Structures are given as C-alpha cells and as structure tokens.
Amino acid sequence: MALTRRHFLHLGGLAGLIGSLFGLRSFAAATTGTGSTERFEVTLSDAEWRKRLSANQYEVLRHEGTERPYSSPLNNEHRAGVFSCAGCQLALFSSKTKFDSGTGWPSFYQPLDNAVRTRSDSTLGMSRTEVHCRRCGGHLGHVFDDGPPPTGLRYCMNGLALSFKPAAA
Numbered sequence: 001m002a003l004t005r006r007h008f009l010h011l012g013g014l015a016g017l018i019g020s021l022f023g024l025r026s027f028a029a030a031t032t033g034t035g036s037t038e039r040f041e042v043t044l045s046d047a048e049w050r051k052r053l054s055a056n057q058y059e060v061l062r063h064e065g066t067e068r069p070y071s072s073p074l075n076n077e078h079r080a081g082v083f084s085c086a087g088c089q090l091a092l093f094s095s096k097t098k099f100d101s102g103t104g105w106p107s108f109y110q111p112l113d114n115a116v117r118t119r120s121d122s123t124l125g126m127s128r129t130e131v132h133c134r135r136c137g138g139h140l141g142h143v144f145d146d147g148p149p150p151t152g153l154r155y156c157m158n159g160l161a162l163s164f165k166p167a168a169a
Contacts, residue, residue, distance in 0.1 A: 038137060040134075040135060040136050041088075041135045042088040042135050043136075044136075049087070052087070056160050057160045057161070060139060060160045060161050061085075061086065061136075061139055061161050062087075062139070063139075066158060067105075068104075069104025069105060071104075072105065072159020074106045074162055074164060075104070075105070075106055075159065077095070077098075077106070077164050078095075079095065080095050080096075080166065081164055081166040081167045082094060082095065082112075082164070082167075083106070083162045083163070083164050084162065084164075084165065085133040085138055085161065085162070086138070086160065086161055087138040087161070088133060088135050088136035090115060090135040091112055092111055092112060092115045092116060092133065093112060093115070093155070093162075095167075097109050097110045097111075099148055101154055101156065103154075103156055105156045105157060107147070107154050107155060107156050108154075108155040109148055109151045109152075109153055109154065109155070110150075110151050110153065114134065115133070115134060116131050116133060116134055116140065116155075117131075117134045118132075118143060119132070128142045128144070129144075130142055131155060131157070133161075138161060139158075140155075140157050140158060140161045140162070141157035141161065142155075142156055143155045144156060
C-alpha cells in the first residue's frame with residue numbers, strides 16, 4: 001500500500017492522541033515552541049489565555065497541539081455561517097468554502113480575506129505550511145495543496161481552534 005499525505009496526517013493525529021493520553025504536549029509544541037517574531041493585534045499573557053480558553057483549546061491555539069481526528073463537532077456543521085478564531089473571534093472561513101476532506105478535521109478551500117497567516121513547519125519529519133490567526137497568532141492547523149477547485153488548497157483546521165456562528169435567518 002502506498003502511503004499518502006493523508007496517511008501521514010492520520011499518523012500525526014494518532015501521535016497527538018497518544019501524547020495527550022500520557023499528558024504530554026504535542027510533538028509540534030515540544031519541538032517548535034510558541035515563540036514567534038510576528039506581532040499580533042491581540043496579545044495576552046499566558047495566564048489570560050488560560051483563563052479565556054479551555055485546556056484543550058489552549059493546547060491547540062497557544063502550543064500548536066492537534067486534536068484527535070473526527071473528534072470535533074464542527075466536522076458535522078453544515079449550516080450557513082462563519083467559522084471564527086476561538087481565541088479572538090476573528091472571522092476566518094465562510095461555510096461556503098467548507099468541504100469534507102475525509103481527514104477527520106474541518107477543512108476549507110479558502111480563508112476569508114486578511115484572516116490567516118502562514119509559516120513553514122518542519123515538525124513530524126515533513127515540510128508543511130502552518131496556518132495561524134493573523135490577529136492573535138493562534139495555531140489553527142495546516143494548509144495542503146490537495147484540495148478541491150477552485151483553489152486546489154485544503155485548509156485542515158483544528159475544530160478546537162474555531163467557533164461557529166450561524167448566519168442570520
């Protein structure tokens with residue numbers, strides 16, 4: 001059987017699950033840390049982030065953790081609306097760009113304008129592109145070039161890093 005990028009993603013999710021079972025940080029957090037030279041509009045102390053976020057959200061958004069695949073209720077969110085950063089509530093993705101990638105994480109083919117930033121991530125022995133909120137720097141997930149038209153991109157996001165607001169009826 002040939003290994004695909006999705007197999008590696010599933011293995012990465014499994015590694016995150018095993019780490020969380022043993023009370024460890026994700027491999028990404030342990031190897032890259034959270035230091036960044038970028039400046040963000042929303043900056044809080046570690047204590048303020050811990051107060052604002054659940055323990056799991058804190059691990060994902062502030063320490064580049066990864067939630068277990070298929071664990072997010074947002075995988076099954078199909079209403080019209082907007083997905084925002086769980087850390088600062090910046091609107092990130094329209095539900096119109098959401099699709100089922102089969103990876104177990106909420107996936108989108110395009111972010112909203114001026115919503116996210118990216119940087120290189122070489123953890124887990126592969127070269128990837130990490131996606132973070134442009135306003136608070138919260139880790140959202142990764143973007144890959146195996147998505148659907150019209151962009152061909154797959155923004156594979158942690159549901160814990162997102163909140164959903166349905167469109168007004």
